[in-house]
Amino acid sequence: MLIRVLGSAAGGGFPQWNCHCPNCSAVRAGKPGFTARTQSSLAVSANGRDWALLNASPDLRQQIAAAPTLSGAENGALRGSPIKAAVLTNGDVDHVAGLLNLREMERLTVYAARRVLDTLAANSLFNVLAPGIVDRAELPLRSSIALSGAGVDLGLTVEAFPVPGKVALYLEDAAAGPDFGTREGDTLALEVRDTSTGAKFFYIPGCASLNDDVRARISGASLVFFDGTLYDDDEMIRLGLMPKTGARMGHMSMSGPAGTVAAFEPLGVARKVFVHINNSNPVLNEQSAERRAVENAGWEIGYDGMELSL
Ligand code: MLT
Ligand code: MN
Ligand code: ZN
Secondary structure, eight states: OEEEEEEOBOTTOBSOTTOOSHHHHHHHTTOTTOOOBOBSEEEEESSSSSEEEESOOTTHHHHHHTOHHHHOOSTTOSSOOSEEEEEOSOOOHHHHGGGGGGOSSOOEEEEEOHHHHHHHHHSGGGGGSOTTTEEEEEOOBSSEEEEEETTEEEEEEEEEEEOSOOOOGGGOOGGGOTTTTOOTTSSEEEEEEETTTOOEEEEESOOSOOOHHHHHHHTTOSOEEEEOOOSSTTHHHHTTSOSOOHHHHTOOOSSSTTSHHHHHGGGOOSOEEEESBOTTOGGGSTTSHHHHHHHHTTEEEOOTTOEEEO
16 A cells, blocks of 8 residues: 655645744745645555545645646546546645646546535535536445445545544634534544555544554554644644634644644654644754654654655
């Protein structure tokens, strides 16, 4: 099974269009130790020919162009794509807006939770993925389904399971109390398995905390891609960028006694890769103490174009 990190940044990318924080300014200036990143997405393939996207970011067009394997012609046909499916983990703009790039009458299947499918259906802009050409399939929770699209069986199964998180920003209901009307299934983790080899990994780009269920599922895993949005829960406030904590946005942070690095310590995960990294995160500076700290704890900082095989 081949996995490619298409985009390793959180919503906004790195640099973010309107951000002049120290990190964004440094990467814009081409300062050594800073690498630009596009928004949150992976691609996976069992056979190296047919691919599923895991989330579809607004930068998808650029991500496809940067990955020859995703832009190749099929059997000499004038039109065609190796991308047969897109599996969405939530309804956030950084994970769904890229679907609009897949609109040129190409057959594929979009897999998502019911509420995300309903949200797409309620927005007529997404009808450019013409029903009848682009299939929609509901992801069942806690049971695995085989991925297919355009009549091709991808040789992959996905089990989606809910993780603590928050409903998409644009669906927040302030009147609904402290969880803003979040429902089960609004934030999903994916366990992706190669049907023929049995190899599997977890993709969890958004997660507010590690509950017992998540811990039990990922314990001993060979590979986990995990929410690397912030280093410190209050870093956006401290930098004067935004009045929100990571917790308020539905993300656990890397540092601290309840942070991701500490929470993973007892889990025995062989390979741990941070993705969905916000532009404010100090680990994006390769020379930083924070970068050294997470790498010393056995974490890898995902980067655009990173390829892994399992
Ligand atoms: C998030 O991951 O918190 C969201 O992508 C934020 C956003 O929608 O801008
Ligand atoms: Mn996001
Ligand atoms: Zn910034």
